[in-house]
Amino acid sequence: MKLTLAIFGAFLMTSVVSGAEPVSEPFGKTKDGQAVELYTLKNSTGLVAKVMTRGATLVQLHVPDKDGKAADVILGFDDVTGYESEDNQYFGCTTGRVCNRIAKGKFTLEGTEYTLAINNEPNHLHGGLDKSLDKLVWKASPYSNEKGQGVKFTVTSPDGDEGYPGTLEITVSYYVPNDTNSISISYTAITDKATPVNLTNHAYFNLAGEGSETVLNHSLRLNADNYTVSDDTMIPTGEIAPVEGTDLDFRERTVIGKRIESIGKTAAIGYDHNFVLNAREEGKTMTLAAIVVEKESGRRMLVMTTEPGIQFYSGNFLKGQKGKGGKTYAHRSALCLETQHYPDSVNHENFPTTILKPGEKYESKTTYTFEIEKPEPAKN
Ligand code: GAL
Numbered sequence: 001m002k003l004t005l006a007i008f009g010a011f012l013m014t015s016v017v018s019g020a021e022p023v024s025e026p027f028g029k030t031k032d033g034q035a036v037e038l039y040t041l042k043n044s045t046g047l048v049a050k051v052m053t054r055g056a057t058l059v060q061l062h063v064p065d066k067d068g069k070a071a072d073v074i075l076g077f078d079d080v081t082g083y084e085s086e087d088n089q090y091f092g093c094t095t096g097r098v099c100n101r102i103a104k105g106k107f108t109l110e111g112t113e114y115t116l117a118i119n120n121e122p123n124h125l126h127g128g129l130d131k132s133l134d135k136l137v138w139k140a141s142p143y144s145n146e147k148g149q150g151v152k153f154t155v156t157s158p159d160g161d162e163g164y165p166g167t168l169e170i171t172v173s174y175y176v177p178n179d180t181n182s183i184s185i186s187y188t189a190i191t192d193k194a195t196p197v198n199l200t201n202h203a204y205f206n207l208a209g210e211g212s213e214t215v216l217n218h219s220l221r222l223n224a225d226n227y228t229v230s231d232d233t234m235i236p237t238g239e240i241a242p243v244e245g246t247d248l249d250f251r252e253r254t255v256i257g258k259r260i261e262s263i264g265k266t267a268a269i270g271y272d273h274n275f276v277l278n279a280r281e282e283g284k285t286m287t288l289a290a291i292v293v294e295k296e297s298g299r300r301m302l303v304m305t306t307e308p309g310i311q312f313y314s315g316n317f318l319k320g321q322k323g324k325g326g327k328t329y330a331h332r333s334a335l336c337l338e339t340q341h342y343p344d345s346v347n348h349e350n351f352p353t354t355i356l357k358p359g360e361k362y363e364s365k366t367t368y369t370f371e372i373e374k375p376e377p378a379k380n
Contacts (some may be wrong), residue, residue, distance in 0.1 A: 012258045022142040022149050026053050027059075028080035034137045039151045041176040046070055047370065049176055049183050054080055055093035055134035056153035056172040058203050060324075063181055063230060063370040064297030071209035073299070073370075075323055075334050083257060087321035090202040091135035093115075093173050094187075096127045097157060097164050098354065099200040100274070100311060100343035103235045104380040107346040108195055109165065109355065116163040123233055126202075128162035133170065134202070150175035159193065159242030166358075182369035189362035196346040196354045197362045200307075204334035207294035207301060211327030215315060215335045216257030221291045222250035223311065224275035228342050229353075232267040234346050236351075240276055243262050248273055253291070256335070270316035271333065274309050286365065290337050293373050305339035305366040308352050312337055339366040 027038035038059060041049045045066070050060040059077075062070040077083050083091070105116035105124035116124040127133055128291045130319045138153035152173040159167045168191050175184045187199045206212045227248050229239040243249040247259040248271075256271070264270050280287035290303040303310070313336040315329075323329045345351040356362045 004351070014345045020149065021144045021152055024140070024142070027054075027287070030054060030080060030137060031084055039140060039142055041149050041151065041174060042164065043148060043176050043178045045179060045180070045181050047176060047181040047183070049174065051151055051153075051174050052080070052083075053138050053140050053153065054083060054157070055136065056138045056174075057083065057094065057134070058174065058183075058185075058201060060091035061183065061203070063299060064372075066372050071297070072324070073207050073209060073301075073328055075204040075206070075210045076375055078324055087323075089204075089317060090126060090134055091323075092201065094153075095135040095202045096170070096197065096199040097162065097168060098124075098196050098198045098346070099126055099338065100198065101125050101203075101234055102196075103233075103344050104348055105163075107196065109196070111344070112165070114163055114165060115218060117231050117272045123235060124367045124371055131157070131161040132198075133157065138172070146178075148175060148177035153290060155228040164195055166195035168195060168356075170199070172199070180369065181371070182367050184367040187362065187364040189356060190360075190370075191356050192358050194355055194357045195368060196329075197356045198341045198354045199362075199364060200311075200338040200340040201366065202336055202338060203368075204329075205292065205301065205316075206242060206334045207292060207299040208297050210324060211329070212335070213330060214257075214333055216260060216332055217255065217294070218335065219255045220250050220312070221253040221294075222310065223278050223288050223290065224277050224310070225251065225278055226276040228274045228276060228309070230268070230273070230343075234268065235276070236270065236342060236348060238348050238350060240321065240350075243275070248275070250275075250312075253293070254266065260314065260332070264316075268316075271312050271314035271335075273315060274340075276313050276342070277305070277308055277310060286367065289339060292335070292337070295373075295375075298372045298375070302369040302370045302371065303337050303339065303366065304369070306364055307339040307341065307366065309342045310337055310339050311343070339364075365379075
């Protein structure tokens with residue numbers, strides 16, 4: 001009897017996760033009438049992620065705490081209408097074609113000057129206005145294999161959309177492995193004309209659970225000895241400077257609130273900086289970029305990436321809007337760790353290039369892994 005139960009249990013586990021394709025449910029309609037679907041990804045170790053076709057967006061991410069109790073650790077809304085509202089500040093979306101800022105919305109490529117929307121005075125931000133990638137409804141292809149399950153989103157951004165040259169074909173895949181509490185986001189893009197591409201995910205994390213009051217009690221380590229210095233409009237001056245001796249020194253694990261008052265008095269009004277990740281270890285394809293810990297829940301998040309930079313943003317513009325289940329998203333109640341090439345790279349020859357040419361393939365990958373941090377044994 002016991003054996004039969006055990007076999008049945010094992011069958012249930014595998015039928016729920018491995019081999020099963022993620023299922024979808026309707027998530028509402030966009031203002032222009034497009035149906036949006038929400039896919040659920042899960043594994044056998046307690047992680048549940050939900051991703052939607054609008055903006056290839058991460059909508060929910062449930063991970064267990066030290067007692068095995070799961071909470072959703074990212075900000076968002078209950079339906080697509082919330083995501084289309086003024087209260088949405090790029091929550092969980094795929095950001096591009098070029099994430100972050102481009103100075104005055106201008107760049108010159110192969111002798112042609114291009115002009116983009118100025119949607120963050122006096123600069124271009126996160127790919128522009130109504131045709132930026134976060135606002136498009138993507139096509140979804142769910143998949144699974146013996147190691148986990150995923151959803152691959154694809155979209156075409158036509159030549160000239162938001163002022164960018166070239167028809168860009170983009171894929172974003174979310175993948176949850178069966179046996180680890182992690183989610184990987186992999187990006188590809190191809191073009192038929194030279195064009196800048198810089199894609200990231202804009203999830204806002206609070207490891208105590210979305211809607212918790214603050215993120216200033218989280219601690220952070222960034223694997224970055226340097227950062228890109230910015231002017232008062234958040235555009236890099238081109239200088240790459242050491243973090244040592246500044247409020248940006250997160251080489252050792254540091255509580256986020258510790259120095260935020262002082263950095264809050266600068267033009268960035270808090271943490272909103274691009275860190276230059278230290279060179280990755282030889283033979284490795286990904287770099288450990290960041291570690292975030294929230295002590296009460298015991299949740300620890302590791303961010304690994306193939307990208308050379310990471311924008312650490314401390315939710316300075318969150319304004320107390322209502323999110324999932326009517327929860328309030330207060331000023332600095334969540335943080336973003338946006339893996340990416342440096343801001344305004346298209347105007348800085350000394351930065352790693354963001355130009356994609358015909359015949360080339362843009363590839364990028366970031367993994368968020370969730371662990372439990374054991375409290376340190378008491379010293380006597
Ligand atoms: C961040 C950016 C911030 C702010 C935010 C969206 O990526 O660095 O300055 O624009 O997105 O509110």
